[in-house]
Amino acid sequence: MSSESRLYTFSQDTKAALRKFRLGTSRAKDPQAIIYQIDKSNMEIKRADDEVYTNVQELADELPDNSPRFVLLSYPLTLASGRLSVPYVMINYLPPTCSSEMRMLYAGAKELMRNQSEVGRIIEIDSAEDLEDIEERLKGED
Amino acid sequence: MAAPEVHHLFHAPIADHSFSADRATLAVARDTTVELYHRTPSGSGPGPTFRLQDELRGHDKTITGVDIAPRSGRIVTSSQDRNAYVWEPSASGEWKPTLVLLRINRAATCVRWSPSEAKFAVGSGARTIAVCYFEADNDWWVSKHIKKPLRSTVTSVAWHPNSVLLAAGSTDGHARVFSSFIKGTDERPEASAWGERLPFNTVCGEYLNPTAGWVHDVAFSPSGAALAFCAHDSSVTIVYPSGPEQPPQAVISVSTQLLPFTSILWSSETELVCAGYDCGVYRFAGSADGWQLSGTLEKDERGSASRPGLEQREESALNMFRSMDLKGRAGGGGSSGGVDDTKLKTVHQNSISTLRAYETDGEGRVARISTGGVDGRVVVWKL
Numbered sequence: 001m002s003s004e005s006r007l008y009t010f011s012q013d014t015k016a017a018l019r020k021f022r023l024g025t026s027r028a029k030d031p032q033a034i035i036y037q038i039d040k041s042n043m044e045i046k047r048a049d050d051e052v053y054t055n056v057q058e059l060a061d062e063l064p065d066n067s068p069r070f071v072l073l074s075y076p077l078t079l080a081s082g083r084l085s086v087p088y089v090m091i092n093y094l095p096p097t098c099s100s101e102m103r104m105l106y107a108g109a110k111e112l113m114r115n116q117s118e119v120g121r122i123i124e125i126d127s128a129e130d131l132e133d134i135e136e137r138l139k140g141e142d
Numbered sequence: 143m144a145a146p147e148v149h150h151l152f153h154a155p156i157a158d159h160s161f162s163a164d165r166a167t168l169a170v171a172r173d174t175t176v177e178l179y180h181r182t183p184s185g186s187g188p189g190p191t192f193r194l195q196d197e198l199r200g201h202d203k204t205i206t207g208v209d210i211a212p213r214s215g216r217i218v219t220s221s222q223d224r225n226a227y228v229w230e231p232s233a234s235g236e237w238k239p240t241l242v243l244l245r246i247n248r249a250a251t252c253v254r255w256s257p258s259e260a261k262f263a264v265g266s267g268a269r270t271i272a273v274c275y276f277e278a279d280n281d282w283w284v285s286k287h288i289k290k291p292l293r294s295t296v297t298s299v300a301w302h303p304n305s306v307l308l309a310a311g312s313t314d315g316h317a318r319v320f321s322s323f324i325k326g327t328d329e330r331p332e333a334s335a336w337g338e339r340l341p342f343n344t345v346c347g348e349y350l351n352p353t354a355g356w357v358h359d360v361a362f363s364p365s366g367a368a369l370a371f372c373a374h375d376s377s378v379t380i381v382y383p384s385g386p387e388q389p390p391q392a393v394i395s396v397s398t399q400l401l402p403f404t405s406i407l408w409s410s411e412t413e414l415v416c417a418g419y420d421c422g423v424y425r426f427a428g429s430a431d432g433w434q435l436s437g438t439l440e441k442d443e444r445g446s447a448s449r450p451g452l453e454q455r456e457e458s459a460l461n462m463f464r465s466m467d468l469k470g471r472a473g474g475g476g477s478s479g480g481v482d483d484t485k486l487k488t489v490h491q492n493s494i495s496t497l498r499a500y501e502t503d504g505e506g507r508v509a510r511i512s513t514g515g516v517d518g519r520v521v522v523w524k525l
Contacts, residue, residue, distance in 0.1 A: 065284075066280060066284045067279065067280060096245065097284045097285065098280065098282070098284075099280045099281070100243075101280070101281075101282070102280055102282075
């Protein structure tokens with residue numbers, strides 16, 4: 001585990017942003033998502049862009065076809081029992097067309113990312129279409 | 143008709159062959175390796191010969207397709223081991239292979255570069271066509287699958303000049319035209335008789351061979367306005383589409399009494415050249431109004447008063463006496479003895495597997511073609 005933290009780096013800004021996102025989204029009314037990518041040149045994990053996505057469809061459009069990404073998602077749900085719950089999860093997006101090099105890069109960083117962002121659980125998806133039933137998956141696993 | 147240039151390379155079947163743009167290098171699939179031959183000018187003997195220059199090893203099973211991209215010089219190979227390799231020439235003369243993960247679980251049967259050379263299509267026994275393009279961000283060849291209406295092995299693929307439309311012949315008896323448009327790699331194609339807005343995997347046309355025989359080869363006409371395919375029922379079908387979602391302007395099917403063709407090529411908008419199990423090369427001529435078999439490229443043995451005919455008769459007289467001497471067989475005009483019947487009358491001694499365009503003249507007509515066969519010969523014919 002610690003060997004990965006020597007390979008991948010987080011800048012101080014990214015760590016602060018991660019913390020702020022985790023703490024600040026539990027009161028939101030709509031889904032909040034940020035896409036993270038790994039910079040191949042310096043092995044740094046950082047945001048893919050500066051947008052916070054509130055629409056699942058927009059998020060699905062933004063995910064690249066052939067590269068893996070990490071998405072931190074906070075999704076307000078109303079469970080069958082009536083209870084309100086805002087699970088904070090990490091989505092490991094791994095399309096089957098990506099190269100082995102990229103697969104290994106993101107697989108190695110998965111646990112590190114989980115610990116750094118302090119998410120509840122990780123959901124694996126392999127195509128942007130799978131995002132459409134994210135709500136069902138979140139409800140079903142609670 | 144000038145004599146064809148015969149190159150008997152070895153005694154093994156040639157599944158596919160391809161010439162480089164300058165026609166100085168010939169890539170030939172020989173079992174699990176690709177042999178690269180270099181043309182040496184006619185030093186000894188008549189005409190240029192090909193000398194073995196390099197071997198591309200990497201595949202584990204029989205290679206089913208080889209294609210050299212004319213401008214970039216890259217070679218793509220497909221094999222029954224479910225892989226494709228892209229071979230890049232390096233400055234030192236070494237060829238560097240890059241494995242392309244096709245993600246198919248059956249053999250790859252054929253491969254062709256698109257005219258733009260940014261993509262290539264691989265037909266497979268897994269009922270899919272893998273269209274592969276290079277993604278620079280990941281330094282990786284990505285393969286996208288065309289699956290939808292395909293119900294059996296894809297035997298051949300052919301590209302439309304716009305590099306977006308792809309024709310595929312399959313053992314389910316259909317020849318289909320797909321769109322393989324890839325955002326970022328392709329430019330939007332102009333609207334044509336095949337269709338307008340064409341997202342990936344759109345079926346622009348689906349044509350069934352009347353007897354549902356296997357379709358061996360498909361080819362677009364030089365302008366892309368027509369599609370020809372040959373099937374195992376010894377027929378050649380030419381389709382002229384009229385518009386998207388509309389019945390075609392004309393579907394002309396020509397049946398022959400010959401053995402089935404395995405490979406076809408358009409030499410101009412009104413002429414087709416075909417070759418197959420008959421071991422000979424045949425021509426078809428026609429237009430949207432009708433097509434018919436117009437002849438063969440083989441030497442005419444009987445009757446022709448030109449030089450080749452004379453030589454033929456002289457040779458057979460020599461052979462007749464020689465066989466009388468050696469084998470005790472008396473010769474004679476019509477009797478079966480005396481004439482050498484251990485060789486086929488055609489140039490190729492076994493089925494022809496691929497037909498390729500060798501040389502085009504100024505107006506875009508194909509002037510010379512090359513054929514590769516199961517007998518290990520590569521022959522260049524003059525049309």
